[in-house]
Amino acid sequence: MTRPPLTGFSVMVLGAAAGDAVVDAFVAAGARTTTSPDQRPAGAAPGPRWDVDAVVVGNLVGARILVDACRAAPPGGAPALRPDDVVVACTDAASVRHLVGAGLVPLVAVGPDAGPDAGPDAGPDAGTVAGAVAEHLLATRLRRVRTHAGLLEVRGHEVRLDGAALPLSPVPMALLRALSRSPGEVVDRHRLLATMHGASDLHAVEVAVARLRAGIGRAGVVETVVKRGYRLAVVDR
Numbered sequence: 525m526t527r528p529p530l531t532g533f534s535v536m537v538l539g540a541a542a543g544d545a546v547v548d549a550f551v552a553a554g555a556r557t558t559t560s561p562d563q564r565p566a567g568a569a570p571g572p573r574w575d576v577d578a579v580v581v582g583n584l585v586g587a588r589i590l591v592d593a594c595r596a597a598p599p600g601g602a603p604a605l606r607p608d609d610v611v612v613a614c615t616d617a618a619s620v621r622h623l624v625g626a627g628l629v630p631l632v633a634v635g636p637d638a639g640p641d642a643g644p645d646a647g648p649d650a651g652t653v654a655g656a657v658a659e660h661l662l663a664t665r666l667r668r669v670r671t672h673a674g675l676l677e678v679r680g681h682e683v684r685l686d687g688a689a690l691p692l693s694p695v696p697m698a699l700l701r702a703l704s705r706s707p708g709e710v711v712d713r714h715r716l717l718a719t720m721h722g723a724s725d726l727h728a729v730e731v732a733v734a735r736l737r738a739g740i741g742r743a744g745v746v747e748t749v750v751k752r753g754y755r756l757a758v759v760d761r
Contacts, residue, residue: 528554529658532682534576539586549654577680581614587622669707673742678704696736712753
């Protein structure tokens, strides 16, 4: 049976509540959907965590929440939202203008020049936004890598090896996403460290790689390249 397109992906919707059309559209598409701007695990340091694949803004209030959260992030805390990290989308022109003015360029079907008085009706409907986000995530964040242990599929925050889901916590998951962007190629430890928000030394990378290998449970998938870094060992490149 075909899975919904956003199965395995995580989406945060700001400026909307459970039951709103934009939230329902992402739930129907299979995404793990939340409406809270606070994605910190219990006991974590203050500051927002963008442990999601997409942030969707439902209205101008949501746009302001997003911008304020980014500006409030402490040094060494949450990263700025980047096109290769978290996709931002919204459903009205006023939100587009607010985000663009703050330096965030959203993925939307309406431009920020839709007019100064443009309201919610100027934007695409919820289904259109969900479809645009799904198309973008499937094109940029769905990776299939053939390894000696079987087919490894990285789909947002879900990983499967030969069809079986792997239970990876956020840090090993971030490392695997970084490695999967360049399968078979060496990724140096400094690049991997940059994916680990709050970590400051290369020993943390070694620990995280050990956790990643334990989560995968199969030898030879993540290889160490001495004095250089790590890589996903692939076959049939």
